[in-house]
Amino acid sequence: MTTFEAIPISQISKGSAYITTGDGKAYPLDAEELRRAFAAIVHDNSAEMITTGEAAQILGVSAKTVARMLDAGEIPFVRYGAKGNRMVSRAQVVAYRDKSESHGHEALETMREAASQGGLDDINYSAYLARYS
Structure with missing residues (x-):
């Protein structure tokens, strides 16, 4: 098993592959580690990441409500892309929905x-309902 050592993200050279954490630390990846990381992401359906809009559809709420849930820490999320779009695990969204329904x-x-x-x-529900028939 490979041991990863974090370095400040500012020390990563342009074009290098790395995984980063929210505290500004980076974990450089060599070609084989990058290949394995991609394989894990592509083949692990249990960790399927979805947009906040898709999460909103699953939960039956607006995307703005999902954003508030994420900000409150009710559902974990990660940021992807240059714009930092938030993505959530489909499994965690479904688990949150099921827990809320329960x-x-x-x-x-x-x-x-x-x-x-x-x-x-x-x-007497029959009499009550008969008033509206």
Whole structure:
């Protein structure tokens, strides 16, 4: 296994391959390490990266809402490209959605139990709905 040593990003020569972290450190890659990194990215479907717009569609919210979620640290992200566009893991977005839905179902069940204990579930729904038919 190769041991990577970080250096300041300012010391990377133009045209060199490297991986960088948010703290300004860079990890230079030789040709073989770069090839393996590309292979891992291309072949690892579990780490499929998607745009914030695609995440918004999965979550059923706006891209602006996804941006707020990312800023709040609710979903991890990375920045890609010259513009620094944010990308997120599809698997993490789906997991976030499933967790949110689960919390919603739990909250609804808690409200149903409270209504039942408070005697608020004695409504004749047939008669209630008949008023609107």
